[in-house]
Amino acid sequence: MTKQDVSWINVLIVDDSHAILKYVSTVLEEVYGISQTQEASCASEALHILRQTKQINLIFLDLNMPNTDGIQLLEKISQLNYNGYIVIMSGISTRIISSVEALTKKYNLNHIGTLVKPMHETDFKKIIKKIGQSRKKRPAGSSLKTYEIVRALKNDDIEVFYQPQVELSSKTFIGLEALCRLNHPSLGIISPDRFIGLAEESELISHITMCVLKKSLSDWKKWHQYGLDIKLAVNISPNLLDQPEFADLILNLIEQYDMPANMLCLEVTETVLADDQTQELMNLNRLSIRGVEIALDDFGELHATIDRLQKLPLSYLKLDKSCFIDNKDQVGQLSLLNTSLSMAEKLKIRTIAEGLETSSALQLASEIGCDYGQGYFIARPMLAKEVLPWHRQWSLAT
Ligand code: G
């Protein structure tokens, strides 16, 4: 594997213990080559640094500090519109940690890991690896500017690509995931991780999602008229699920395009599992009753427990691509996959393996019992007009 680029990472470590500050900065520097770090020994110092240094994009935060504790600090950080990553450090009980993790979701902060004290340098590995893989918010450096998103919407430069999903046992083509791309006048095709995070900070995300929904439903209708019997999956931002009118909006759209509800699948992320998401649950349940299918996307961190998954009307669990893309910790990956699969089985939820890039990944997914698969090895995301030719070729080959 190529060495990860860490030159863009700017760290702030917040802990009242001098020893921890030194330990974390030393591990980051010596093991991971991350040298741009600042240290704060209390909340006010941390806030001061964050206001001064806008480049900070990774915060290690201790939960128990005198005066303002880490929990209060999280709220203040969210008020600063910080959109980098947060790692929680704590020695206290796992119950408190998980409720704090839920809190980071409420504040819309990008929590990517927890270090339980006493920590060991290998605990950092998963976290550092995850940086840059999460679809939610990447640090501002590589992100587009708001005006570029507005311009793209105005000029109809939001495009939809489609990636086929197949049933692993029969290799039957069963559906397509709609993936949005921004066609930038000078930079070319831009993937969503460089603009969705920013769009989610305003109502721009609604415009993008509406645009993707309309284009993809209209493409679906053409395929359907051509005789293709496939489902369409669309990614839905948590910000939209929160709106009271969301369910009606979807129901009106499918009616407009004569789409049977069970041909549409909405992909939602784990934030819908947080405890206070009543509006989201209401929308998802209303849609599910009408037959729209729901998939839980990017599943693989196991923040979700059976109890929490049970709350949702889920048809599919999408096992995150990081589970299938080669990395060194194969034993860990496999046990995570098996746990996810047995959870899905208990709840009678079908599974979709994402990120199948090689024949061995496809074989693994199929051997461990995933129902469906998606990834570069099957097909890369493609333009609407390429779908029928791909389908013809795929049917011939299988
Ligand atoms: O978060 P979500 O699962 O919706 O992300 C889908 C993204 O994953 C798309 O942008 C798509 O281009 C990308 N993708 C699809 N298949 C593969 C694959 O096999 N490998 C990798 N690395 N990315 C993939």
Ligand code: MN
């Ligand atoms: Mn998805």
